[in-house]
Amino acid sequence: MKRTSMEGAVCPVARSLDVIGDWWSLLIVRDAQYGLRRFGEFQKSLGVAKNILAQRLKHLVDHGILETQPASDGSAWQEYVLTEKGRSLFPILVALGQWGQEHCFEEGEPRTRVLDKAHGQPVKPLEVRAADGRVLTVQDVRLDRPATQG
Amino acid sequence: MKRTSMEGAVCPVARSLDVIGDWWSLLIVRDAQYGLRRFGEFQKSLGVAKNILAQRLKHLVDHGILETQPASDGSAWQEYVLTEKGRSLFPILVALGQWGQEHCFEEGEPRTRVLDKAHGQPVKPLEVRAADGRVLTVQDVRLDRPATQG
Numbered sequence: 001m002k003r004t005s006m007e008g009a010v011c012p013v014a015r016s017l018d019v020i021g022d023w024w025s026l027l028i029v030r031d032a033q034y035g036l037r038r039f040g041e042f043q044k045s046l047g048v049a050k051n052i053l054a055q056r057l058k059h060l061v062d063h064g065i066l067e068t069q070p071a072s073d074g075s076a077w078q079e080y081v082l083t084e085k086g087r088s089l090f091p092i093l094v095a096l097g098q099w100g101q102e103h104c105f106e107e108g109e110p111r112t113r114v115l116d117k118a119h120g121q122p123v124k125p126l127e128v129r130a131a132d133g134r135v136l137t138v139q140d141v142r143l144d145r146p147a148t149q150g
Numbered sequence: 151m152k153r154t155s156m157e158g159a160v161c162p163v164a165r166s167l168d169v170i171g172d173w174w175s176l177l178i179v180r181d182a183q184y185g186l187r188r189f190g191e192f193q194k195s196l197g198v199a200k201n202i203l204a205q206r207l208k209h210l211v212d213h214g215i216l217e218t219q220p221a222s223d224g225s226a227w228q229e230y231v232l233t234e235k236g237r238s239l240f241p242i243l244v245a246l247g248q249w250g251q252e253h254c255f256e257e258g259e260p261r262t263r264v265l266d267k268a269h270g271q272p273v274k275p276l277e278v279r280a281a282d283g284r285v286l287t288v289q290d291v292r293l294d295r296p297a298t299q300g
Contacts, residue, residue: 011262012250013180013243017173019254030163033288085253090288091276092249093163095242100162103235104169110296112161116280117292124279126241131271138183138240142267146260 010146020089021059024048026096028056029082029089032066037079065089095126160296170239171209174198176246178206179232179239182216187229215239245276 065086071077210216215236221227
């Protein structure tokens, strides 16, 4: 199924989704954040078909989220590493993970957790805050749409 | 293309993506957060085919993110409103929107912004924080994987 491109959208959410690509792309970024670098490593982690993985890696490189570099061990393999733009997807993955923890697991069911390296504690739940520091829910915000272009 | 279900994954990010469904589903949630309620309103906003929209709305209702209720004006239409589980997707959408603003627009290009209703100011950039309040980047965290089940 061909997805409509949202690259011209005025909504930053829509543009993000367009640039990220799809669910697989986000899981590749997740794995890259935790140190996976090689095609075979991503394939093993994701259990995805090689052609799909190759397309998604290319998409992420084309959009500046991953970059390729020679293998760190001097072998002929190519490695994929996150750019600064890719590393800044971190809050999106934390937000997805926290929502999943809260809503998609039974109590006591085993799950992966993101821990602060320094103290080994789980990271705090993300909070959306106003400029003055108040915690905001969706009811506390409104959308400001740009004027339609003439 | 049939996507592999990740409902049994130990990774909360993978489960979230599975429950949310796909990009369209997130854009439906975005629109529902800002007051859209009817099939025709979502269709106009998203420009998506009716059969795709109907599938995605059903998926979101089946997964407890939206619920249906009779039209608020007493007409025969059905309305879709976010549940508490659906409203709690708010930080995910804010994270996606902030990343998109930062990385997917040229300077000065018109875009939708999320403003605090009380003061009309943009919301603060999301920060991932440790239990003791330190701001964390992806380099400051590690994954804690559950032991493999025997």
